[in-house]
Amino acid sequence: MAAVTWSRARCWCPSVLQVFRLPVAKLHLSRPTMRASQQDFENALNQVKLLKKDPGNEVKLRLYALYKQATEGPCNMPKPGVFDFVNKAKWDAWNALGSLPKETARQNYVDLVSSLSSSSEAPSQGKSGADEKAQGSKDILITSEDGITKITFNRPTKKNAITFQMYQDIILALKNASTDNNIMTVFTGTGDYYCSGNDLTNFTSATGGIEEAASNGAVLLRDFVNSFIDFPKPLVAVVNGPAVGISVTLLGLFDAVYASDRATFHTPFSQLGQSPEACSSYTFPKMMGPAKAAEMLLFGKKLTAREAWAQGLVTEVFPESTFETEVWTRLKTYAKLPPNSMKISKELIRKNEKEKLHAVNAEECTTLQARWLSEECINAIMSFVSRKPKL
Known part of the structure; x- marks a missing residue:
């Protein structure tokens, strides 16, 4: 898959944590009773901009999907051509969320960014x-x-x-x-x-x-x-x-x-x-x-x-x-x-x-x-x- 550039993804892509390799549904189950407000969501968008390290394509695509689901709902775009690698990867990630409610996607996005921000602030001495x-x-x-x-x-x-x-x-x-x-x-x-x-x-x-x-x-x-x-x-x-x-x-x-x-x-x-x-x-x-x-x-x-x-x-x-x-x-x-x-x-x-x-x-x-x-x-x-x- 062609690389998704960090400069184009800063609005939705934080750094990597192990939790992001779990399905979105499992992430939501960890906090089933909470709902992030619109302000929480906007704060999360701003927090992402403060991160300096490129988290890699997999994480960027996952957060892109949550961002689109939270703002527009289920995938509503036509599927890109097979050789349009970047846009097809984005479409696949968004489409995989199915009918996940906007509120749930928003909460998952906020949870992810919050976890990443906490992780990036922890002293690591150059190690994860x-x-x-x-x-x-x-x-x-x-x-x-x-x-x-x-x-x-x-x-x-x-x-x-x-x-x-x-x-x-x-x-x-x-x-x-x-x-x-x-x-x-x-x-x-x-x-x-x-x-x-x-x-x-x-x-x-x-x-x-x-x-x-x-x-x-x-x-x-x-x-x-x-x-x-x-x-x-x-x-x-x-x-x-x-x-x-x-x-x-x-x-x-x-x-x-x-x-x-x-x-x-x-x-x-x-x-x-x-x-x-x-x-x-x-x-x-x-x-x-x-x-x-x-x-x-x-x-x-x-x-x-x-x-x-x-x-x-x-x-x-x-x-x-x-x-x-x-x-x-x-x-x-x-x-x-x-x-x-x-x-x-x-x-x-x-x-x-x-x-x-x-x-x-x-x-x-x-x-x-x-x-x-x-x-x-x-x-x-x-x-x-x-x-x-x-x-």
């Missing part, structure tokens, strides 16, 4: 509100630049091992990223490792005992993996170093995986008395064939980056010396592609498998909960923690 909420832990960093939401494992002294709190932080980060204004989301790691998998002290330090930790862990793991299964935008892993455990198995749910030639991929589940997770019991055999998948998931074979590429787990391998430059240059180029087209294409690719992936995830988590309570697993974890073997 979604980013700030996602940064509940120093161990997970979320940054936004060049159309990319970057989620970084930031626990280098522990080889970026994932704690329960980090699981929760990532779930929130993905939830926010799914509706932010960026085009794609990228995971990477700080330091020498990409991620060394689960921090096994999640279980040994649990205050409620191993049974409670296993039960809570299974629920958290299921929600965590589901957030990857359901993520609607392009999801990319930039694997800067060794990856272990769940940081490897999750890669089957990513849209692209770029690895440094110093990266390795290791899933030592049998060594720890555990079983596969993150849908890898399904995605790995599908990607690399049953024999190669068994070599990783049953026998714990560690793959080099080149081996992972040959088996379909990695999209492309780059020399360590040029890895960061080459990968991020490419991703910034991809982030300029039409976002809705990529989301629609991803949905087509994934939709026939989502139900299967959710079912596999649920079964894996149930199995893992039982494994975590087994004597075999408990002994393996205690041995691992006491000896702190090299990964």
Whole structure:
């Protein structure tokens, strides 16, 4: 769709908030008993003129539709020709409101502008509100630049091992990223490792005992993996170093995986008395064939980056010396592609498998909960923690 210029849209277009990706009807339901006055509406029009940042075409079209509905009622214009992209987009947005009453459209418009004005006044230090909420832990960093939401494992002294709190932080980060204004989301790691998998002290330090930790862990793991299964935008892993455990198995749910030639991929589940997770019991055999998948998931074979590429787990391998430059240059180029087209294409690719992936995830988590309570697993974890073997 051709761009709708900000200068022509200042009378009706504020900045972006997650709420604007919701249907108009849902926005109205949040304040069903209130009615904005004409003065409120005019004040909202003036507030929009004070905003400096271009909110993007989607928001401008949504507010254009509410403005027209509030002032003229249901769409009364003939549909523009198919090649009149801008006017057709405006017509479609207005027409989609159907018979929404003028008063409701006016109230929705005022609510949107009010929310945006409050958001723009909040201190953000260069980041969106979604980013700030996602940064509940120093161990997970979320940054936004060049159309990319970057989620970084930031626990280098522990080889970026994932704690329960980090699981929760990532779930929130993905939830926010799914509706932010960026085009794609990228995971990477700080330091020498990409991620060394689960921090096994999640279980040994649990205050409620191993049974409670296993039960809570299974629920958290299921929600965590589901957030990857359901993520609607392009999801990319930039694997800067060794990856272990769940940081490897999750890669089957990513849209692209770029690895440094110093990266390795290791899933030592049998060594720890555990079983596969993150849908890898399904995605790995599908990607690399049953024999190669068994070599990783049953026998714990560690793959080099080149081996992972040959088996379909990695999209492309780059020399360590040029890895960061080459990968991020490419991703910034991809982030300029039409976002809705990529989301629609991803949905087509994934939709026939989502139900299967959710079912596999649920079964894996149930199995893992039982494994975590087994004597075999408990002994393996205690041995691992006491000896702190090299990964």
